[in-house]
Amino acid sequence: MKKISKSKLFVCIFLLIFVVYPLIEMLLQVSWGGFGKLVTSDNFIEALTNSLKVTTASTIVSILLGYFLAYTLNRTNIKHRAVLKVLLTLPMLIPSISHGLGLINLFGVNGIISKKFGFNIIGPVGIMMGSVLYSFPIAFLMIDDGFHYINPSMYDNAKVLGLSKWQSFKTVTLCYLKKPLLSAIFSVFTMAFTDYGVPLAVGGKFLTLPVFLYKEVIGLLDFSRGTMIGLFLLIPAFISFLFDNFTRDYTSSNGEKEMIIKNSKFKDTILTICTYIVLIIIFVIIGSFVYYSFIDNFVLNKAFSLKHFDYVIGDGLFEYIFNSLLIAIVVSIVGCIIAYTTAYITARKKGKLSKLIHIFTILSLAIPGVVLGLSYTISFNNFFIYNTYIILIIVNIIHFIASPYLMAYNALQKVNSNFEAVAKTCNISIFKLIIDVIVPCTKKTIREMFSYFFVNSMVTISAVAFLFNVETMPLSLLINNYEGTMMLGEAAIVSLIILIINMFVKGIIYIINRIEHNRSMYGVN
Amino acid sequence: MANLFIKNLTKVYDNRTVLNNISFDVKDGEFLSILGPSGCGKTTLLKILIGIEDATTGKIFKEDLDVTNLDSSKRGMGIVFQNYALFPNMTVLKNVMYALNLKIKNKEQAKKDALKMLKLVNMEDHIHKYPHELSGGQQQRVAIARTLVLEPDIVLFDEPMSALDADNRLALRREIKEIQKKLKTTIIYITHDQEEAFSLSDRVMVMKDGNIVQIDTPNRIYNHPKNEYVRNFVVSHLIEKVSSIEKCTGIDL
Numbered sequence: 001m002k003k004i005s006k007s008k009l010f011v012c013i014f015l016l017i018f019v020v021y022p023l024i025e026m027l028l029q030v031s032w033g034g035f036g037k038l039v040t041s042d043n044f045i046e047a048l049t050n051s052l053k054v055t056t057a058s059t060i061v062s063i064l065l066g067y068f069l070a071y072t073l074n075r076t077n078i079k080h081r082a083v084l085k086v087l088l089t090l091p092m093l094i095p096s097i098s099h100g101l102g103l104i105n106l107f108g109v110n111g112i113i114s115k116k117f118g119f120n121i122i123g124p125v126g127i128m129m130g131s132v133l134y135s136f137p138i139a140f141l142m143i144d145d146g147f148h149y150i151n152p153s154m155y156d157n158a159k160v161l162g163l164s165k166w167q168s169f170k171t172v173t174l175c176y177l178k179k180p181l182l183s184a185i186f187s188v189f190t191m192a193f194t195d196y197g198v199p200l201a202v203g204g205k206f207l208t209l210p211v212f213l214y215k216e217v218i219g220l221l222d223f224s225r226g227t228m229i230g231l232f233l234l235i236p237a238f239i240s241f242l243f244d245n246f247t248r249d250y251t252s253s254n255g256e257k258e259m260i261i262k263n264s265k266f267k268d269t270i271l272t273i274c275t276y277i278v279l280i281i282i283f284v285i286i287g288s289f290v291y292y293s294f295i296d297n298f299v300l301n302k303a304f305s306l307k308h309f310d311y312v313i314g315d316g317l318f319e320y321i322f323n324s325l326l327i328a329i330v331v332s333i334v335g336c337i338i339a340y341t342t343a344y345i346t347a348r349k350k351g352k353l354s355k356l357i358h359i360f361t362i363l364s365l366a367i368p369g370v371v372l373g374l375s376y377t378i379s380f381n382n383f384f385i386y387n388t389y390i391i392l393i394i395v396n397i398i399h400f401i402a403s404p405y406l407m408a409y410n411a412l413q414k415v416n417s418n419f420e421a422v423a424k425t426c427n428i429s430i431f432k433l434i435i436d437v438i439v440p441c442t443k444k445t446i447r448e449m450f451s452y453f454f455v456n457s458m459v460t461i462s463a464v465a466f467l468f469n470v471e472t473m474p475l476s477l478l479i480n481n482y483e484g485t486m487m488l489g490e491a492a493i494v495s496l497i498i499l500i501i502n503m504f505v506k507g508i509i510y511i512i513n514r515i516e517h518n519r520s521m522y523g524v525n
Numbered sequence: 526m527a528n529l530f531i532k533n534l535t536k537v538y539d540n541r542t543v544l545n546n547i548s549f550d551v552k553d554g555e556f557l558s559i560l561g562p563s564g565c566g567k568t569t570l571l572k573i574l575i576g577i578e579d580a581t582t583g584k585i586f587k588e589d590l591d592v593t594n595l596d597s598s599k600r601g602m603g604i605v606f607q608n609y610a611l612f613p614n615m616t617v618l619k620n621v622m623y624a625l626n627l628k629i630k631n632k633e634q635a636k637k638d639a640l641k642m643l644k645l646v647n648m649e650d651h652i653h654k655y656p657h658e659l660s661g662g663q664q665q666r667v668a669i670a671r672t673l674v675l676e677p678d679i680v681l682f683d684e685p686m687s688a689l690d691a692d693n694r695l696a697l698r699r700e701i702k703e704i705q706k707k708l709k710t711t712i713i714y715i716t717h718d719q720e721e722a723f724s725l726s727d728r729v730m731v732m733k734d735g736n737i738v739q740i741d742t743p744n745r746i747y748n749h750p751k752n753e754y755v756r757n758f759v760v761s762h763l764i765e766k767v768s769s770i771e772k773c774t775g776i777d778l
Contacts, residue, residue, distance in 0.1 A: 420577075426627075
């Protein structure tokens with residue numbers, strides 16, 4: 001009993017210091033006198049309307065794309081589903097700004113494709129394309145997961161009842177997918193609305209809200225105005241947070257039966273072709289990084305050259321790689337421990353405090369990285385951890401904790417609820433029980449949590465952008481630097497390195513899971 | 526000599542009385558069944574006896590010792606759950622040895638004891654299997670061995686056969702009875718199955734809405750049900766069963 005109370009206390013204090021306190025501190029330092037002036041300024045109104053327009057457009061495209069890809073992978077006879085699923089989520093392994101730069105490589109003022117045809121996509125179209133590129137995999141994964149929960153016998157029921165195809169789509173598919181679809185819409189909207197990487201790269205003069213915030217804070221060091229803009233970024237995230245917590249999910253009945261897919265050659269062919277087109281686009285962008293890495297200069301001299309590599313290495317590439325790996329590994333390990341402990345408390349020790357901890361932990365999902373980073377700059381600039389790796393590690397843990405926490409929460413709820421009672425009567429300590437039994441039962445989830453923390457720490461540029469210094473700068477922010485001076489070759493190299501590191505880690509975890517699955521020593525009950 | 530005395534136990538959850546001033550005792554080596562429909566408070570009673578939950582008021586004595594606030598591990602009780610609660614990442618032998626290794630330092634002795642107990646529950650041929658490779662009945666046997674190997678004075682069973690099919694139930698029922706005869710352990714057995722309670726127990730305690738309705742030998746409950754409830758819930762059910770067997774077999778029971 002005592003041990004649990006102690007860990008509860010620790011989690012509470014941790015969340016209070018690193019989630020609640022910085023947000024309150026940030027709000028306290030705002031000079032609200034400037035609020036009216038800010039929201040009526042031309043810049044702000046322009047940025048807000050611009051943001052709303054491109055975000056809405058990108059969300060619609062991302063969701064449609066995500067839905068059709070999920071549909072194709074679940075409801076047609078397409079081959080190599082597992083491989084396709086992995087490839088379609090590759091865009092999640094590079095920073096958002098890289099997608100913007102990939103588009104510049106292809107469709108910029110001097111882009112590989114655009115130069116031939118005399119156009120470019122700098123501006124809203126570019127932002128939209130970039131946002132779609134890095135947000136559609138999220139929509140795809142969420143909707144794909146939703147498809148798994150549809151009970152196939154519902155379609156048989158619909159058929160027996162004589163429902164038409166459209167009617168059964170409405171009553172079965174949409175009913176089951178309502179929650180994942182809405183969640184996906186909110187997530188994608190929030191992501192695109194709060195991201196500054198893509199618009200920074202391909203926005204040109206088209207000002208969006210997060211870029212506006214970024215410029216106010218990084219350029220003008222006006223924290224007060226930055227915070228006020230940040231509040232607007234919080235709105236969609238907060239709505240989505242409320243939505244996720246207060247809507248009931250009635251799709252819990254798992255359709256364990258295999259869905260029998262009818263042969264429809266025409267439909268299958270069309271959807272398969274579309275899926276491969278999406279893949280080709282992904283690979284063309286990655287390919288453009290490879291191309292730009294190895295040529296001297298696309299406009300002046302297309303000869304093979306390693307000068308970009310020399311430059312990046314001269315810039316201290318390996319130190320940045322070291323920084324990023326250090327941060328990502330520590331975030332993954334410590335983040336997993338904190339997320340797992342918190343989930344253990346909330347999933348297996350019911351109580352009012354547990355509920356409160358649950359809400360605060362997923363609250364971090366609603367705080368955009370830029371806002372979180374800003375609040376840390378304001379709150380901890382006199383604290384000893386400022387200017388060290390520690391603050392970068394903590395901000396990443398808080399920024400990304402919600403998803404791994406929920407993974408652990410769901411897994412721990414499924415573990416036999418009588419283990420603690422057995423342990424108590426057998427004189428086994430709870431700590432020993434967790435280490436010897438509960439952790440081994442949830443190994444796969446822990447690996448997924450680790451991978452989530454790692455990949456996101458490698459690609460993030462939002463929260464850390466306000467908190468790094470020369471010594472601690474992570475690799476991803478190097479792309480920001482090169483973007484500022486339009487050094488596309490160098491930026492491409494860094495993007496590739498991040499992609500390779502992430503693929504390597506994901507690959508290792510995939511292999512471990514496969515080996516374990518094949519051994520299949522025991523099932524979790 | 527009575528082993529366990531339960532005195533005026535009451536449990537209140539958010540203004541709802543789950544156990545209402547319950548008193549009874551369990552004799553040394555006795556097999557007591559607690560019989561009642563779901564929601565009658567029998568599982569709460571068990572949780573309080575084992576020490577997973579606290580009583581609102583009331584006391585539990587073991588011999589002269591007040592165990593009401595004693596830690597679960599110090600009460601000398603073991604528990605067997607309906608869902609087995611075997612550790613899925615350990616083999617049968619490891620499951621049985623796990624807690625034993627903490628109790629006695631001698632590993633060889635622990636293994637010997639575990640094997641002996643597994644033999645008693647007829648699981649000696651499966652010691653290297655994992656729980657998911659066993660049937661429900663086999664898993665429950667392992668769970669019983671895991672509990673008994675720690676040599677508790679009292680073993681509590683929480684509807685141990687609810688998840689099993691009819692054949693397995695019958696076999697396991699017989700084994701539990703045999704094991705009890707051999708080890709002379711006191712058993713408190715929770716069930717909602719009238720047949721199970723009547724065939725296994727020295728005494729049956731019938732519960733309803735957090736109260737004890739009747740506590741007596743199966744014979745006396747059958748012949749002298751205390752009230753209408755006991756007659757309906759227990760006796761009629763058994764009579765129906767008997768008459769259906771008579772009808773099928775033509776034998777007059």
